[in-house]
Amino acid sequence: MSANKTPPLPGIRGVLAPVVTPFKNDLEPDADAFLEHCQWLLRNEVSLAVFGTNSEATSLSLDERIGLTEHLLEAGVPARRLMPGTGCCALPDTVRLTRHAVQAGAAGVLVLPPFYYKGVSDEGLFRYFSEVIERVADDRLRMYLYHFPAMSAVPLSLTLIERLLARYPGIVAGMKDSTGDWASARAYIEAFGKDGFDVFPGSELLLLEGMRAGAAGCISATANVNPDGIYAVYNQWDADGADALNRKMSEIRKTFQRHPMIAAMKHVIAQHRGQPSWRNVRPPLTALSSTAASELAQQLEKIDYQWSRT
């Protein structure tokens, strides 16, 4: 698998943002602000992993997720730039969201394992993903597995992925590895990359190393606030200036990482868009404290952080 190979559609590569979800002051999703942010990300060459962890996806009802997706599509957002998160605890919920995404023409879906029960077996997880695939029953499905053990507390083993790939080649299309650990992402690339299985590290801190080893890009929170910086590294990873671009990009990531990420990104978006309601999060999350907001502002100024004007 060449790192720059364009896959036949459906399927997707490059930089994706788990798009943060704006809420009005009554905590209802703000569909227009969401669309505006998505369009800005697309202009900056970033595709849309809507309804990921940083989107507060698990804080949204199924109808809210479907409604927001429809709003994007009706406004002309190309479905081939979408990789909605569709993994829920309940099989019928995951099937419903996955079917909706596939029928809408989404490039792929990013699927968390069911995350309530802990210590479940690979057999149980295999059955879960199998049931989703069998029930959706659509050749256009491209399923990306979402490995985020620190949050889901349900890891996806190499053995499980090997078994899924053998049973559903082409359908099981790749994964997001959110461990933040290069050894982990590399192990998945080495094990399955040759089978056309696309691995996306969950942070741009692993993007450059990843591209050199055959990753498909990255799906990273901070693509919500530094899309052009991350895309530059993706686009020029094998050019001379890649290391300098990587240093600048990594500085920004590390600055946001010092704070609760979702709240920090929403705070910065609120500032740059002049729309204070962007600060809202749904509980159990909390908005950025004013102390943290001041610290973040100082830290960003120090590294000369710039909001993309595109």
Add this chain to the structure above:
Amino acid sequence: MSANKTPPLPGIRGVLAPVVTPFKNDLEPDADAFLEHCQWLLRNEVSLAVFGTNSEATSLSLDERIGLTEHLLEAGVPARRLMPGTGCCALPDTVRLTRHAVQAGAAGVLVLPPFYYKGVSDEGLFRYFSEVIERVADDRLRMYLYHFPAMSAVPLSLTLIERLLARYPGIVAGMKDSTGDWASARAYIEAFGKDGFDVFPGSELLLLEGMRAGAAGCISATANVNPDGIYAVYNQWDADGADALNRKMSEIRKTFQRHPMIAAMKHVIAQHRGQPSWRNVRPPLTALSSTAASELAQQLEKIDYQWSRT
């Protein structure tokens, strides 16, 4: 608070079963088998904490949960014997299920904290539970908090409960403590029992000690397979024979605990009802292996386990 005091309705005390949910071979809920099991539990003096962890509640869609509840009510199951689990990750989902339960006249609701995000603050959790209460906006609501850190990975601190109780006295009615740790349950009883806050240990192994200290009963998985045995201890905790009843009851619990609990209970129910589909579980869980089933059968025979014929 006297341990035997009957609370004004709504509210509930005694032994409750997190009712296991039967699935047909196509994994659809079997509403009639569910009703039959619920009626048997009620005849054995056990109330119904439907949609708990052992009910595979998080593996059910909201519509499935509401449909099963309606099925019970239409068949004449008294709402005052119900404590449905209504806690989801997404605020609108928890509000929807809680409102449905309250409007149906349920004695109470058992509410998991939102369990996807880890390491959330007490402030975020307080806001979450507050929003549920404010949005349901019904004086009949009796909310029991569900503390199960091993599964939810989101603990409910004494500080959080103190704050909720101060803000919503009467509405915040109690909790289930599924730590399995007597020191934990006792701490909650000692801190809040005097305020009419009912603590239910999550296992009958803590029932006798609990009743002596002022617990409200217990909400325990194995009430699905030993309702009469557990009720006997609840009913006679201060009588002479309590210790002997407790020993027998505990032996049964410990036997089931040696196996994956949900699968083991469903296996035994399938045998005693002569209905093999009771063995079905939804993924990511798996049914009891034949090896484990044989072991369990031998272990239960050894302790002379009897299915209640009531």
